[in-house]
Each structure stands twice: as structure tokens, then as C-alpha cells.
Amino acid sequence: MSAPGTDMVSDADPRSGERLMAPVARRIVGVLALVTLAALVIVGLWVAPPDEFQGDAQRLMYIHVPAAWLAYLAFGVTAVSSALYLWPRTRSLVWDRVAGASAELGVVFTALCLLLGSLWGRPVWGVWWAWDARLVTTAVLFFLYLGYLALRRVPATLDVRAKRCAIAALIAFIDVPIVHFSVTWWRTLHQEATVFNPELDAEIHGTMALALWIGVLAFTLLYVYLLDLRYRLEVLDEDRDERELEAAIADRVQGGPPRETVGASS
Amino acid sequence: MTATTSKKSKRRTYIALGLCGAAIVAIIGLTVVLSNNVVYFRTVSEAVASRESDGGSRFRIAGEVVPGTVEETRNGVKFEITDGKKTAAIVHVGDPPSLFKDGAPVVCEGRWGADAAFASDRIMIRHGNEYEPPEVDSEKASTGAQDVPAEGTVGAA
Structure with missing residues (x-):
């Protein structure tokens, strides 16, 4: 308060895109995500029958497939918002934050997908890992976006960072369709897609399909909830950085002993 | 500027x-x-066709276990696999995976042996994208539930 200049800047600067959703909306999505996740546990573990061939191991599919779907969705959102950032008419740091937040979630769910797939592969295939096209391209996807997240941590101004990350995100996205069609283009140990296969002909028992769809819905709701939360965190992070910078500048300008001014302005 | x-x-x-x-x-x-x-594996037909030319190199062969051909050996298991056109004999060293059985879709890793059999040291099960409940009973129970209204309409008619 004793440094009026600092407060003037941060207060007079009307930040656009403080949050993605109203707090009420986020809470509703969060509750819906919890409810559908609970439904997934019940339907996936008890209502749906075990598979004829794989037994109970097949139930891992109800979270493995939604995790893979979320990775596609998250990286898709990252690509679209990166393009919206690069496009001059829609250029806004809002898109950069969405891209970063979504990529982080995508990496988490790609890791989950790889891990669950490995846990499933051991009892069903007989191996933890296979060097087939699907598994390798998915691992490449994981590391590509890990690189993207590292790029976001490279010190730069917000605009410079946003631009270079947007370009990287668009290049990395090329791997997503390759991952999805790898099972169709090449011979793999991994089975073809159950629902979105080229014939769009799902050969899955009704209750099992229900569990799968509940899983997809639950994970999507969870994604929306987490995306909003992560976005908000990014805004607060930027705010803090800005305030620290302004405090440091104020210290220099006033020329007083740094510790006192820092204490006074906070 | x-x-x-x-x-x-x-x-x-x-x-x-x-x-x-x-x-x-x-x-x-x-x-x-x-x-x-x-290409993660070769079909039985491809593998048989390239038996002379591949010079004993290591590769994977995929097919379905021919029912009734599985035989335990001293240090593993012996069986035949087919892709519907050609059949190949597999001599595997080691324990087969738990889901290995008659008719199972398998991928075996190894090379052609001198005895015209494929010497495998690793079996993987290649599961398809079809998912079904196991017992006929539960299948009947679920379809039976759907049949009830159908019978009702028949009775009403």
C-alpha cells in the first residue's frame, strides 16, 4: 500500500481471461465428474461381466481407453488453442494458458494410459512391453509433450514463450493421428480400436460398452474440471511473477534498503 | 526503424x-x-514362404494354435499354428503364458530350426478387439431378459 505506483499498475490493468468458467460451473462439473467416476467403479467392477478370454484383466480397459481418449482430447485442445494464439485476429494469452494447461493433463493421462496398458499386457499378452508401432508411437507422444512442457519452463517473456510453444505444440500434434491409426496402418501386437475402428463396428458386449462410455464421460468431465483449475493456477502464477517484478522495480526506483521496501509493499 | x-x-x-x-x-x-x-510379425504363410531365403534370422510369427496339437515337452511346449492357409510347427522352450490354450491367437518369437520347425523362446498372446462375457448361462440370462417382452407380445397375439 505504501507503494502506490505498484498498486496502480496491477489494479488498473484489467486482466482479460481471469478464469475459464464461473466457480459455480466448475463445482458442478466437479460433482458430475465424481458421480460418473463412482458409477464407473460400480459398473466397471461389478455390473459388467468379465471377458470370456481375458477374465477380470479386461476391466482395465474401462480406464485405459478413457485415458487414451483424454490424451487425444487434451493434445487436440492444445493444438487448437495454439493455432488460435498464432492467428493474429484471435491472439490472446488466454489460448496460451489453455494450451499449457491442457498439455500438462495430456501428459499425465498418456502416462496413465501407458502404465495401465503395461499392467494389462503382462497377464494378457504375457509381456510388460512390446516394440510394436502402437506402443512406440505412444511413448514418442509422451516424450514429445514432455519436451513441450520443458519448453514452457524455458525463461522468456510471456509472448515469446507463447509463440514458440504454440509452434512446438502444432508440430507435436502430428503424432496423435499416427498413434491412433498405427494399429490400422501397421501390424501390431496391440489390438485395433474397439469403437473408432475403420469399420466403426464395435464388437463388444452391451454392458461392457456401457462401462466404457461411462468411463469416457467421467474422464472428460474430470478433464474439464482439472483444465479450469490448472488455468486458474496459471493466472495466479503469472500474477505473482508480475507482482514480484514490480516490487523489484519499485525497490530499485526508490533506492532504499531492499528489505524494508519489500516488507512495506507486501 | x-x-x-x-x-x-x-x-x-x-x-x-x-x-x-x-x-x-x-x-x-x-x-x-x-x-x-x-511389421511386428509375419503370418504363417509369409513365414513359410520365406523359410529358405531368410537365412535363419530372428522374427515373429503369428497364427492360431491348432486345437489338439499342444504337447508338453521336457523344457517347454510343442504345437502347431495356422493362419487358415498354411500351418507351421512350433517348438517352444519355456513356460507358455497363462492364457495360452487351443485356438489362442499367438505371436511367437524365434527362428526357423533345422528340423523345419520354428524354434520359439517367447510366446505372446495377441488378443483381438472383441469382448464377450464368458458363460453361456449369463449370455442366456441377459438375452432371456430381453426375450420376456417378446414372448409377452407373442402370447398377446
């Missing part, structure tokens, strides 16, 4: 676009080149 900076930023944009284009071409090119090499 502004003209030079905009020129500079324009040039930078072109460089960035060029790099993007190069990356895309590289990835697509790599995909096309690799697509011939990323």
Missing part, C-alpha cells in the same frame, strides 16, 4: 514456417519409410 523491424520479424516468420515445413516433411517421410519395416 519500424520498416526494418517488421522486415526482420517477417524473415523470422519465414524461417519458423520453413522449419515447421521441414519438420512435417521429415515426420511424414520417416513414417512412409518406416511403414515397410514396422
Whole structure:
């Protein structure tokens, strides 16, 4: 308060895109995500029958497939918002934050997908890992976006960072369709897609399909909830950085002993 | 001043676009080149056809276990696999995976042995994208529930 200049800047600067959703909306999505996740546990573990061939191991599919779907969705959102950032008419740091937040979630769910797939592969295939096209391209996807997240941590101004990350995100996205069609283009140990296969002909028992769809819905709701939360965190992070910078500048300008001014302005 | 900076930023944009284009071409090119090499397994027919020419190299062979051919050996298991056209004898050393049985879709890793059999040291089960409940009873129970209204309409008619 004793440094009026600092407060003037941060207060007079009307930040656009403080949050993605109203707090009420986020809470509703969060509750819906919890409810559908609970439904997934019940339907996936008890209502749906075990598979004829794989037994109970097949139930891992109800979270493995939604995790893979979320990775596609998250990286898709990252690509679209990166393009919206690069496009001059829609250029806004809002898109950069969405891209970063979504990529982080995508990496988490790609890791989950790889891990669950490995846990499933051991009892069903007989191996933890296979060097087939699907598994390798998915691992490449994981590391590509890990690189993207590292790029976001490279010190730069917000605009410079946003631009270079947007370009990287668009290049990395090329791997997503390759991952999805790898099972169709090449011979793999991994089975073809159950629902979105080229014939769009799902050969899955009704209750099992229900569990799968509940899983997809639950994970999507969870994604929306987490995306909003992560976005908000990014805004607060930027705010803090800005305030620290302004405090440091104020210290220099006033020329007083740094510790006192820092204490006074906070 | 502004003209030079905009020129500079324009040039930078072109460089960035060029790099993007190069990356895309590289990835697509790599995909096309690799697509011939990323065959995870050979079918039984392909493997049999290339038995003379492949010079004992290591590869994977895939097919379905022919029912009734599985025999335990001293240090593993012996069986035949087929792709519907050709059949190959497999001599496997080691324990087969738990889901290994008659009719199971398998991928075996190894090489052609001297005795015209495939010497395998690793079996993987290649599961398809079909999912079904196990017992006929539960199948009946679920379809039975659907049949009730159908019977009702028959009765009403």
C-alpha cells in the first residue's frame, strides 16, 4: 500500500481471461465428474461381466481407453488453442494458458494410459512391453509433450514463450493421428480400436460398452474440471511473477534498503 | 526503424514456417519409410514362404494354435499354428503364458530350426478387439431378459 505506483499498475490493468468458467460451473462439473467416476467403479467392477478370454484383466480397459481418449482430447485442445494464439485476429494469452494447461493433463493421462496398458499386457499378452508401432508411437507422444512442457519452463517473456510453444505444440500434434491409426496402418501386437475402428463396428458386449462410455464421460468431465483449475493456477502464477517484478522495480526506483521496501509493499 | 523491424520479424516468420515445413516433411517421410519395416510379425504363410531365403534370422510369427496339437515337452511346449492357409510347427522352450490354450491367437518369437520347425523362446498372446462375457448361462440370462417382452407380445397375439 505504501507503494502506490505498484498498486496502480496491477489494479488498473484489467486482466482479460481471469478464469475459464464461473466457480459455480466448475463445482458442478466437479460433482458430475465424481458421480460418473463412482458409477464407473460400480459398473466397471461389478455390473459388467468379465471377458470370456481375458477374465477380470479386461476391466482395465474401462480406464485405459478413457485415458487414451483424454490424451487425444487434451493434445487436440492444445493444438487448437495454439493455432488460435498464432492467428493474429484471435491472439490472446488466454489460448496460451489453455494450451499449457491442457498439455500438462495430456501428459499425465498418456502416462496413465501407458502404465495401465503395461499392467494389462503382462497377464494378457504375457509381456510388460512390446516394440510394436502402437506402443512406440505412444511413448514418442509422451516424450514429445514432455519436451513441450520443458519448453514452457524455458525463461522468456510471456509472448515469446507463447509463440514458440504454440509452434512446438502444432508440430507435436502430428503424432496423435499416427498413434491412433498405427494399429490400422501397421501390424501390431496391440489390438485395433474397439469403437473408432475403420469399420466403426464395435464388437463388444452391451454392458461392457456401457462401462466404457461411462468411463469416457467421467474422464472428460474430470478433464474439464482439472483444465479450469490448472488455468486458474496459471493466472495466479503469472500474477505473482508480475507482482514480484514490480516490487523489484519499485525497490530499485526508490533506492532504499531492499528489505524494508519489500516488507512495506507486501 | 519500424520498416526494418517488421522486415526482420517477417524473415523470422519465414524461417519458423520453413522449419515447421521441414519438420512435417521429415515426420511424414520417416513414417512412409518406416511403414515397410514396422511389421511386428509375419503370418504363417509369409513365414513359410520365406523359410529358405531368410537365412535363419530372428522374427515373429503369428497364427492360431491348432486345437489338439499342444504337447508338453521336457523344457517347454510343442504345437502347431495356422493362419487358415498354411500351418507351421512350433517348438517352444519355456513356460507358455497363462492364457495360452487351443485356438489362442499367438505371436511367437524365434527362428526357423533345422528340423523345419520354428524354434520359439517367447510366446505372446495377441488378443483381438472383441469382448464377450464368458458363460453361456449369463449370455442366456441377459438375452432371456430381453426375450420376456417378446414372448409377452407373442402370447398377446
